[in-house]
Amino acid sequence: MIQYDAIYLKIRDAIVTQQLVPGVRLPEDKLAERFKVSRTAIRKVLQQLAIERFITIQPNKGAEVRTPSATEAQEVFESRILIETGLIPAIAKHWQPHHAEKLRKVIEQEDRAKDENDFAAAIRYTALFHIELAKVANNDTLTQFVEQLAFRSSLIIAVFGTKHSVGCDCGSHIELISLLDNGEVNAAKTWMEHHLEIIQNSLVFDKDNKAVDFDTLFH
Numbered sequence: 001m002i003q004y005d006a007i008y009l010k011i012r013d014a015i016v017t018q019q020l021v022p023g024v025r026l027p028e029d030k031l032a033e034r035f036k037v038s039r040t041a042i043r044k045v046l047q048q049l050a051i052e053r054f055i056t057i058q059p060n061k062g063a064e065v066r067t068p069s070a071t072e073a074q075e076v077f078e079s080r081i082l083i084e085t086g087l088i089p090a091i092a093k094h095w096q097p098h099h100a101e102k103l104r105k106v107i108e109q110e111d112r113a114k115d116e117n118d119f120a121a122a123i124r125y126t127a128l129f130h131i132e133l134a135k136v137a138n139n140d141t142l143t144q145f146v147e148q149l150a151f152r153s154s155l156i157i158a159v160f161g162t163k164h165s166v167g168c169d170c171g172s173h174i175e176l177i178s179l180l181d182n183g184e185v186n187a188a189k190t191w192m193e194h195h196l197e198i199i200q201n202s203l204v205f206d207k208d209n210k211a212v213d214f215d216t217l218f219h
Helices: 004-016 028-035 039-051 070-094 097-115 119-135 140-160 173-181 185-201
Strands: 055-058 062-065
Touching: 004 028, 004 039, 004 119, 004 140, 028 039, 039 055, 039 062, 070 119, 070 140, 070 185, 097 119, 097 173, 119 140, 119 173, 173 185
Parallel strands: none
Antiparallel strands: 055 062
């Protein structure tokens, strides 16, 4: 029997890689049958995905992949630019070599995912980098905001993004690490703002939905 975490990851990654596109229904019975688990187990997975805003669950309608609007996407990135750029001075103030080392390990995983054309993993590690970076500022409230926005951005990029959204065009995170290592606070703020703006401008809002065969998808 497939464990809860494995089912969660399979469905989430299918959403992130656009194999499950916005508006696609996620019927409990079909998913339970496919994964050979109870509908209660599937319901638990879907509830977790709803909490993380990957899907929506409506009474008498069931679950479907969430459809962020273009306006929401723009607002999320505008919010990230304001908060994450504003956090740079605090990050620089608390910056230590062990922070750089930890973030470099995340970057290595991110770069490996890009090299392997693993779009889902690249999005995941990109979000993780920004969350871990925000933690350096030692402000739990703002870190929670960044975490929420990063998760929402992951879905937005999965829905509206392209390889340019996580590729070289938006700059490598290692560049930001170098700026922080050298204490170049203003340059780091400029880098972060430009980085997020490039991702925001890479989004495409005219993608079409398609039918899904769950047996083929979750083989």
